[in-house]
Amino acid sequence: MTWMLFVEDDPDDAFLIGRALERAGVTASFAFAGSAREALARLEGAAAESQRLPAVTFTDLNMPGMSGFDLLRRMREHAVLRVLPVVVLSSSSSPRDLREACEAGANAYMVKPVALDEFAAMLGAAERFWTRCNRTVQR
Amino acid sequence: MHPHCLLRSPDELPCGLLAVDEEDRIVAANRTVEALVGAAPLAGRRFYECLSAASRIFCQTHVMPLVRLEGAAEELHLALRRHDGSDVPVLANAVHRGAGTPPHTLFALLPAVRRRRFEQELVEARRAAEEALRSNAALTAARDRLEAHATELDRNLARLAQRNQELATITRMLFHDLGEQIRKIGSFAELARTDGDAAPAVARIGAGAARAQALIDTLRRYATFADEHEPVTLVCLDELVADAREAATQRRGAFALEAGALPAVQGRRSQLALLFEQLLDNAAKYRDPAQPLVVRLDAATVGGNAFRMMVDRYRRGDFVRITMTDNGLGFERAARPAFELLARKPGESTIAHVGLAMCKRVVDNHGGSIAIDSAPGAGTTVTLMLPLQPESGDGRLAEGSATR
Numbered sequence: 333m334t335w336m337l338f339v340e341d342d343p344d345d346a347f348l349i350g351r352a353l354e355r356a357g358v359t360a361s362f363a364f365a366g367s368a369r370e371a372l373a374r375l376e377g378a379a380a381e382s383q384r385l386p387a388v389t390f391t392d393l394n395m396p397g398m399s400g401f402d403l404l405r406r407m408r409e410h411a412v413l414r415v416l417p418v419v420v421l422s423s424s425s426s427p428r429d430l431r432e433a434c435e436a437g438a439n440a441y442m443v444k445p446v447a448l449d450e451f452a453a454m455l456g457a458a459e460r461f462w463t464r465c466n467r468t469v470q471r
Numbered sequence: 472m473h474p475h476c477l478l479r480s481p482d483e484l485p486c487g488l489l490a491v492d493e494e495d496r497i498v499a500a501n502r503t504v505e506a507l508v509g510a511a512p513l514a515g516r517r518f519y520e521c522l523s524a525a526s527r528i529f530c531q532t533h534v535m536p537l538v539r540l541e542g543a544a545e546e547l548h549l550a551l552r553r554h555d556g557s558d559v560p561v562l563a564n565a566v567h568r569g570a571g572t573p574p575h576t577l578f579a580l581l582p583a584v585r586r587r588r589f590e591q592e593l594v595e596a597r598r599a600a601e602e603a604l605r606s607n608a609a610l611t612a613a614r615d616r617l618e619a620h621a622t623e624l625d626r627n628l629a630r631l632a633q634r635n636q637e638l639a640t641i642t643r644m645l646f647h648d649l650g651e652q653i654r655k656i657g658s659f660a661e662l663a664r665t666d667g668d669a670a671p672a673v674a675r676i677g678a679g680a681a682r683a684q685a686l687i688d689t690l691r692r693y694a695t696f697a698d699e700h701e702p703v704t705l706v707c708l709d710e711l712v713a714d715a716r717e718a719a720t721q722r723r724g725a726f727a728l729e730a731g732a733l734p735a736v737q738g739r740r741s742q743l744a745l746l747f748e749q750l751l752d753n754a755a756k757y758r759d760p761a762q763p764l765v766v767r768l769d770a771a772t773v774g775g776n777a778f779r780m781m782v783d784r785y786r787r788g789d790f791v792r793i794t795m796t797d798n799g800l801g802f803e804r805a806a807r808p809a810f811e812l813l814a815r816k817p818g819e820s821t822i823a824h825v826g827l828a829m830c831k832r833v834v835d836n837h838g839g840s841i842a843i844d845s846a847p848g849a850g851t852t853v854t855l856m857l858p859l860q861p862e863s864g865d866g867r868l869a870e871g872s873a874t875r
Contacts, residue, residue, distance in 0.1 A: 446657040
């Protein structure tokens with residue numbers, strides 16, 4: 333079963349993401365992690381027990397404790413998690429954040445839009461692309 | 472030969488002898504004088520013709536009247552006019568003899584060519600020494616001015632760096648944190664418009680607007696808390712810490728404070744009070760529930776560089792170094808520096824975030840520094856460096872009177 337992981341510490345944004353996915357008609361299941369540390373523990377646990385890994389992981393950047401940048405770097409150092417696609421989903425449009433995210437190993441960078449339909453379209457497109465890629469790799 | 476016979480030949484004496492009658496005419500001169508003047512015989516010539524112009528006037532107006540009146544004159548500095556027109560400096564003693572012989576004045580003349588040269592050299596040396604002293608004083612003054620300008624420049628650089636940092640912080644809060652609230656309000660507004668049940672979205676709009684307001688309040692507090700015009704006074708840190716401890720105890724519950732004697736520093740009282748209130752409040756707030764909170768305060772006077780921005784310059788300044796250690800929860804280094812103004816996350820108090828940013832501003836305002844070291848489960852150590860002497864010269868931290 334294909335699933336997606338969202339790393340988001342802000343309940344408002346988690347709520348908006350849920351509604352945007354609904355609108356986009358995304359059929360894949362998804363899960364939320366409230367912090368980068370929780371997400372890393374979950375991913376490392378899944379990798380260690382050979383459970384199904386998410387087709388794509390979306391992460392926020394600015395989170396207390398471990399940041400989205402730190403999560404990306406830790407994933408790229410991991411033997412299994414290093415190949416997982418990660419999309420940064422941030423409210424920051426700062427070129428510095430974009431550059432640092434790319435250097436840390438992000439596959440794509442999305443700025444959270446105001447319009448919910450736009451958000452739904454972006455998440456839907458990202459989900460379809462990375463799920464398809466993932467299936468191709470697995471075949 | 473009787474010893475006195477040795478002195479009977481005036482021509483062989485190593486000094487000139489010259490007798491001048493009441494008409495100022497030379498009546499006798501030994502060979503030493505004639506050799507000095509380069510003319511012989513001198514007897515019968517006018518005495519003044521054998522003198523330089525200045526010595527002639529000096530003798531006419533001073534020496535001869537004095538000798539005739541007092542009977543003698545000593546250590547006269549005269550110049551003989553040589554036959555070729557050049558002058559020979561001489562040192563002269565004169566006596567007036569009137570008894571037993573026709574009255575006359577007897578001069579004993581010692582050539583003083585070398586002495587004059589030595590005197591001139593001495594005068595030159597003194598003039599050079601005075602000139603060097605003047606130059607040295609000018610150099611010292613220039614160096615002092617340069618040092619004062621460097622201090623002023625460093626202070627202005629530090630102030631500009633601080634202002635830039637504050638402005639960057641405020642800009643980031645406005646663009647990023649406030650922008651994020653506005654984005655969410657926009658998204659929820661759209662949701663409220665398009666969803667059948669608008670109530671949850673409207674509730675989140677309200678919460679977002681409240682957070683935006685809280686952010687603006689935070690910014691206002693950060694931007695305006697420090698009164699630039701508050702006078703600098705001698706502030707007793709012991710009293711501030713006691714007050715801060717009482718406030719933290721009332722707010723967060725009792726805790727143990729082990730504090731050595733703290734010195735008094737020159738500073739702005741209300742800002743320093745806020746500094747210790749925030750630090751002790753944070754310690755009390757993030758205490759480890761598994762053990763009683765103990766906060767330890769130590770102070771020491773240490774030397775440090777009074778220059779803050781110009782790394783290639785050094786001037787020793789006295790600082791009080793205060794370390795505050797607690798056995799609380801500690802924290803992990805956040806993605807953002809500990810002293811940056813942080814946006815309020817839902818459900819969190821703004822006070823700790825604003826507090827540390829304000830602590831840094833207070834310390835910066837006093838020309839000091841603050842560092843924080845912490846790890847989860849390992850407690851927190853805050854190190855403050857505050858200058859004992861205030862900055863002066865720009866009115867920012869000028870000399871103030873002691874009030875406490």
